[in-house]
Amino acid sequence: MGISRRNFFKILSVAGAATATARTPARAWESxxxxxxxxxxxxxxxxxxxxxxxxACNEVNKLPPPDRSFEDLxxxxxxxxxxxxxxxxxxxxxxxxxxxxxxxxxxxVKLQCMHCQDPACASACIVxxxxxxxxxxxxxxxxxxxxxxxxxxxxxxxxxxxxxHDPITPRVMKCxxxxxxxxxxxxxxxxxxxxPVEAITFGRRDxxxxxxxxxxxxxxxxxxxxxxxxxxAGGTSWMYLSAQPFEKLGFVTLPDHPMPRLAETIQxxxxxxxxxxxxLFGMLSGIMWxxxxxxxxxxxxxxxxx
Amino acid sequence: MSHHHAAPTHSxxxxxxxxxxxxxxxxxxxxxxxxxxxxxxxVSNLSTARPWGLWIGVDVASGVALAAGGFTTAFLxxxxxxxxxxxxxxxxxxxxxxxxxxxxxxLLVDIGxxxxxxxxxxxxxxxxxxxxxxxxxxxxxNVLYIEFLPMVIERFKGRVRLPGAPDALNRAIDSLLAxxxxxxxxIMWVFIIAGVVLSCMHQSSLGALMLxxxxxxxxxxxxxxxxxxxxxxxxxxxxxxxxxxxxLATTSLKLDSEMKILTPLTRFTxxxxxxxxxxxxGDMVIRKTYVYLLDGTSQTxxxxxxxxxxxLAPWLMLLSPKVRQSRRWLFIACTMxxxxxxxxxxxxxxxxxxxxxxxxxxxxxxxxxAITAGLIAGLMLIYRFLVTHLPVLNKPEKEVIx
Amino acid sequence: MIPKVPAWNxxxxxxxxxxxxxxxxxxxxxxxLTVGMGIQLPARAMAAAAPPEAETAKAPEAAAxxxxxxxxxxxxxxxxxxxxxxxxxxxxxxxxxxxxxxGLGVKDQSHSxxxxxxxxxxxxEDRYGPVxxxxxxxxxxxxxxxxxxxxxxxxxxxxxxxRCSACHQxxxxxxxxxxxxxxAAYHQQCIxxxxxxxxxxxxxxxxxxxxxxxxxxLVQLPANPEPSQxxxxxxxxxxxxxxxxxxxxxxxxxxxxxxxxDHRKAVHHGKxxxxxxxx
Ligand code: SF4
Ligand code: SF4
Ligand code: SF4
Numbered sequence: 001m002g003i004s005r006r007n008f009f010k011i012l013s014v015a016g017a018a019t020a021t022a023r024t025p026a027r028a029w030e031s032x033x034x035x036x037x038x039x040x041x042x043x044x045x046x047x048x049x050x051x052x053x054x055x056a057c058n059e060v061n062k063l064p065p066p067d068r069s070f071e072d073l074x075x076x077x078x079x080x081x082x083x084x085x086x087x088x089x090x091x092x093x094x095x096x097x098x099x100x101x102x103x104x105x106x107x108x109v110k111l112q113c114m115h116c117q118d119p120a121c122a123s124a125c126i127v128x129x130x131x132x133x134x135x136x137x138x139x140x141x142x143x144x145x146x147x148x149x150x151x152x153x154x155x156x157x158x159x160x161x162x163x164x165h166d167p168i169t170p171r172v173m174k175c176x177x178x179x180x181x182x183x184x185x186x187x188x189x190x191x192x193x194x195x196p197v198e199a200i201t202f203g204r205r206d207x208x209x210x211x212x213x214x215x216x217x218x219x220x221x222x223x224x225x226x227x228x229x230x231x232x233a234g235g236t237s238w239m240y241l242s243a244q245p246f247e248k249l250g251f252v253t254l255p256d257h258p259m260p261r262l263a264e265t266i267q268x269x270x271x272x273x274x275x276x277x278x279x280l281f282g283m284l285s286g287i288m289w290x291x292x293x294x295x296x297x298x299x300x301x302x303x304x305x306x
Numbered sequence: 307m308s309h310h311h312a313a314p315t316h317s318x319x320x321x322x323x324x325x326x327x328x329x330x331x332x333x334x335x336x337x338x339x340x341x342x343x344x345x346x347x348x349v350s351n352l353s354t355a356r357p358w359g360l361w362i363g364v365d366v367a368s369g370v371a372l373a374a375g376g377f378t379t380a381f382l383x384x385x386x387x388x389x390x391x392x393x394x395x396x397x398x399x400x401x402x403x404x405x406x407x408x409x410x411x412x413l414l415v416d417i418g419x420x421x422x423x424x425x426x427x428x429x430x431x432x433x434x435x436x437x438x439x440x441x442x443x444x445x446x447x448n449v450l451y452i453e454f455l456p457m458v459i460e461r462f463k464g465r466v467r468l469p470g471a472p473d474a475l476n477r478a479i480d481s482l483l484a485x486x487x488x489x490x491x492x493i494m495w496v497f498i499i500a501g502v503v504l505s506c507m508h509q510s511s512l513g514a515l516m517l518x519x520x521x522x523x524x525x526x527x528x529x530x531x532x533x534x535x536x537x538x539x540x541x542x543x544x545x546x547x548x549x550x551x552x553x554l555a556t557t558s559l560k561l562d563s564e565m566k567i568l569t570p571l572t573r574f575t576x577x578x579x580x581x582x583x584x585x586x587x588g589d590m591v592i593r594k595t596y597v598y599l600l601d602g603t604s605q606t607x608x609x610x611x612x613x614x615x616x617x618l619a620p621w622l623m624l625l626s627p628k629v630r631q632s633r634r635w636l637f638i639a640c641t642m643x644x645x646x647x648x649x650x651x652x653x654x655x656x657x658x659x660x661x662x663x664x665x666x667x668x669x670x671x672x673x674x675x676a677i678t679a680g681l682i683a684g685l686m687l688i689y690r691f692l693v694t695h696l697p698v699l700n701k702p703e704k705e706v707i708x
Numbered sequence: 709m710i711p712k713v714p715a716w717n718x719x720x721x722x723x724x725x726x727x728x729x730x731x732x733x734x735x736x737x738x739x740x741l742t743v744g745m746g747i748q749l750p751a752r753a754m755a756a757a758a759p760p761e762a763e764t765a766k767a768p769e770a771a772a773x774x775x776x777x778x779x780x781x782x783x784x785x786x787x788x789x790x791x792x793x794x795x796x797x798x799x800x801x802x803x804x805x806x807x808x809x810x811g812l813g814v815k816d817q818s819h820s821x822x823x824x825x826x827x828x829x830x831x832x833e834d835r836y837g838p839v840x841x842x843x844x845x846x847x848x849x850x851x852x853x854x855x856x857x858x859x860x861x862x863x864x865x866x867x868x869x870x871r872c873s874a875c876h877q878x879x880x881x882x883x884x885x886x887x888x889x890x891x892a893a894y895h896q897q898c899i900x901x902x903x904x905x906x907x908x909x910x911x912x913x914x915x916x917x918x919x920x921x922x923x924x925x926l927v928q929l930p931a932n933p934e935p936s937q938x939x940x941x942x943x944x945x946x947x948x949x950x951x952x953x954x955x956x957x958x959x960x961x962x963x964x965x966x967x968x969x970d971h972r973k974a975v976h977h978g979k980x981x982x983x984x985x986x987x
Contacts, residue, residue, distance in 0.1 A: 046896065048895075048899060048910075050912065071912075081354060081355075081663075081664055082354075083354060084354075101906065120518050120519070122433075123431075123433045123434065123518065124434055124435070124436065124518050125431055125434055126426050126431060126434050126436040126437045126440060127425050127426050127429035127430075127431060127434075127437070128429055128430070128431035128434070129429070144425060144429045145418075145419065145422070145425075146417050146418075146419050146422040146423055146425050146426065147417045147418020147419040147420075147422070148413075148416075148417045148418075148436060149352075149357035149358065149417075149418070150357075150434070150436045150515070152354065152357035153357055153358055153515075153516075153518075153519055153522070153659075154518040154519055156519070156521050156522075157663065158354065158355050158661050158663045158664055160354070161354040162346075162352075162354065162357065162418065163345075163418075164345055164346045164347025164348075164350070164352060164353075164418075165344065165345040165346075165347040165348060166345050166418070167341070167342050167343055167344060167345040167346075167348075168342075168419070168421070169419060170345065170346070170418040170419065188832070188879075188880065192879075192880070193832050193833065193879075194832075194833060194835075195892070196891060196892065196895040196912075197892050197895045197896050197899070198879055198888045198889060198891070198892030198896070201879075201880060201885075202879075202880045203880055203882070203885050204882075207882075207885045208885070210885075211885050211886050214886060215886075250663070252521065252662050252663050254521060255520065255521075259518055259519070259520070260433065260518055262517050262518075262520075262530060263435055263514055263517040263518045264433050266514055266517065266530075266533065267432070267433065267435060267438065267511075267514065268432075271432075271438065271507075277503050277504075277507055280502075280503050280506060281499055281500070281503050284381075284385055284499045284502055284503065285495075285499055287385055287386065288384070288385045288387070288495060288498075288499065291385070291386050291387035292387060
């Protein structure tokens with residue numbers, strides 16, 4: 001206790017000094033998005049629902065073998081979500097479009113972590129176990145994690161999953177953007193590499209945005225004029241192109257501003273250099289000093305005058 | 307601080323009620339053991355979409371809110387110097403101390419890597435609201451223990467008689483206690499103020515936790531002023547919680563009902579609860595969320611119950627001096643306030659939390675309920691044990707303890 | 709299981725001598741038998757459309773000859789030609805019109821059979837065998853070169869039509885981010901057209917043979933395994949194949965077998981009744 005008390009005072013006095021020298025008002029919130037971020041465009045008009053990306057993801061991330069083979073396309077009959085054993089899943093949607101032979105045209109949607117530009121999960125994480133890397137990946141460092149699962153609460157896409165059945169060392173599980181492969185081995189993300197139709201295009205995010213806009217411009221009839229992830233939640237590294245309105249394909253409608261902005265603004269404007277606690281502390285000391293000794297006469301102050 | 311007459315109650319410990327509590331605590335313990343063998347998934351209904359459930363909503367959020375009696379009474383009695391209220395400070399402090407201890411125990415069960423709970427001390431993320439909450443709770447818990455020390459010292463000072471220990475040792479401990487007593491009474495003001503500051507910080511930040519998930523929290527609760535609402539409601543629930551707990555304790559331990567203190571105490575509540583009510587209603591009007599009120603979903607119904615039964619009705623009741631003077635009605639009104647704030651925390655963290663993508667429903671499992679109930683029962687047991695043996699509660703005026 | 713050696717030899721001779729085309733099935737049958745007897749073959753041999761050299765080891769008679777167009781196609785598939793960076797910007801209709809005007813058409817094709825396979829694709833993965841592509845057949849049916857040869861190199865001296873892998877090579881090129889890679893070019897073109905015409909395969913194994921993983925490491929058998937051990941080892945992974953087998957005619961057939969020694973009149977002779985490893 002002695003130690004924590006001393007620490008406490010140390011922090012207070014350091015912070016006090018800091019406040020005294022630099023009483024700057026909290027600066028406006030700024031995005032921390034890296035400028036050289038990589039990303040992927042998932043072109044839903046190309047995806048054929050073969051589940052090869054799921055298979056490659058499973059292999060490169062050394063995930064446990066699936067319950068049903070990756071070649072079993074009946075898995076698509078049910079909507080799935082990424083979970084602690086699967087970083088990416090493909091779902092099938094029928095949006096009502098039919099072809100010349102009156103067959104419903106399916107649209108397949110691959111889901112994984114969006115690797116947000118200003119990720120809510122990383123802002124929320126109590127220990128900073130999740131962090132946005134220079135190359136765009138939102139990386140998870142299990143050695144810091146305490147398992148509070150605030151990242152899961154924060155993620156607007158409901159992506160991170162948890163190894164709930166591990167009693168002692170559970171991990172948060174989500175797509176890694178194949179961080180090791182991309183950053184250290186110079187390879188492509190497993191899913192982007194294997195996709196037979198290049199439904200997943202890997203590249204620099206700014207280049208991808210140009211590519212995506214060109215695709216929409218050249219085939220206006222093929223795409224809805226919306227790049228999902230360009231602005232959603234302040235922008236994401238993974239983005240989508242589609243022939244159908246995204247709401248019909250299970251995509252959440254999100255505000256354009258980054259999720260962490262409000263909370264971080266409040267946090268920083270109240271607690272930068274701990275100014276507000278220090279001011280409060282000073283005020284309360286003042287009050288305490290002012291009322292010192294006055295209380296003795298309060299004895300009968302409430303007695304009968306109710 | 308030394309002129310009121312708190313004393314150990316020395317009443318019988320094992321009453322039927324206590325046995326029942328012990329049983330609930332034991333069941334909770336079994337569930338906790340199961341959690342550490344099979345994992346969180348084995349005892350709970352938590353999932354990817356619903357990572358936080360009963361444990362965070364009740365054990366942590368409500369626990370923190372209901373421990374607000376500690377800093378609100380300390381503010382009144384020690385900072386504003388209204389020593390008249392001194393008798394309720396100690397029990398409130400004890401509740402706060404135990405409450406926070408159990409918040410931490412609840413957290414230990416809830417976080418996946420309990421053994422890693424110290425990591426936020428070295429890995430800092432200043433962007434994280436949870437980081438701030440954790441730091442405040444950690445410091446505040448220490449402050450609470452320090453504030454509680456005088457009661458231990460008072461009990462044993464000059465009376466240290468360790469069985470079988472040589473006289474010299476007993477005397478050494480004794481003088482140590484005397485020294486601590488002297489030092490503590492000199493610097494206690496720092497801790498009292500620090501306690502209030504830390505409380506204000508994390509009570510409000512607990513509300514800020516949900517600000518990062520605007521799409522998940524029902525608009526009836528999601529508002530940028532959520533931290534302010536959490537702070538005002540915590541302050542408002544402080545005195546009702548004292549009343550609630552004092553009434554229970556004095557009834558069960560057959561002590562004096564302390565109405566002389568409780569009645570005036572709740573006059574402040576009328577004012578504080580009024581502020582909270584005004585903020586809540588004002589926020590609803592400004593953000594035009596009243597359109598949801600009659601949706602009839604479980605969320606909106608929970609909101610209506612929270613507001614009407616938990617805030618509005620007890621506020622109206624407390625307005626009347628008659629209610630404030632009647633022991634029973636005061637208890638009822640205060641229980642409603644306590645329930646209202648508890649429901650508010652549960653609503654924000656559990657009921658109002660609707661992940662839009664997976665839209666999974668969540669209902670706590672038997673294991674989760676058992677652990678939460680077990681922790682609360684354990685808390686009550688320790689409370690009872692401590693007031694039996696330490697000078698916490700006010701000495702009954704009618705009887706004289708030998 | 710006691711292999712009926714004379715009968716088996718006779719069968720093999722008949723198959724190999726009379727029908728060269730049966731080399732592949734024979735290879736399979738032979739392999740199945742050798743695997744069954746505990747001899748572990750290199751993995752590639754497990755692929756049904758195994759290239760000739762895989763068969764040489766087991767069926768020397770068959771390896772002596774290979775179709776010249778197959779050899780050609782294999783050689784061609786291994787070539788990597790210089791990348792065509794710029795293409796002439798013309799719309800599909802203009803291109804079709806121009807090809808007609810210049811008198812270019814289906815009759816001008818130089819290769820009627822191609823193997824769709826390339827080291828460019830193999831650089832990143834190798835899960836499926838090459839696709840046999842009847843260029844002339846596709847040309848005759850569609851009567852439209854521009855369906856696939858949708859652009860021409862900007863360089864005037866280059867040939868009017870070039871192979872797919874001239875323009876489509878590695879995926880995600882930084883200098884041409886809009887250009888899709890070879891694998892995607894094949895798949896997008898084939899699948900989209902097959903779907904549109906409601907003709908031709910659209911799934912993986914409609915065109916490819918799957919490269920089976922190397923069974924050398926997968927199969928775990930003692931040095932001299934019992935036949936039943938072998939079967940159960942197969943079933944360890946191929947459980948559903950085992951179940952399918954139980955409802956196949958091969959398994960269910962019962963009757964006399966006039967050519968099998970000692971079983972000429974047995975009415976109940978059959979895989980399920982008298983074979984040994986039916987457990
Ligand atoms: S999608 Fe979720 S988990 Fe992925 S980076 Fe964004 S907030 Fe984090
Ligand atoms: S669960 Fe781990 S990664 Fe997620 S917020 Fe908590 S500490 Fe960070
Ligand atoms: S980027 Fe890597 S981890 Fe993420 S879905 Fe693709 S293969 Fe899986």
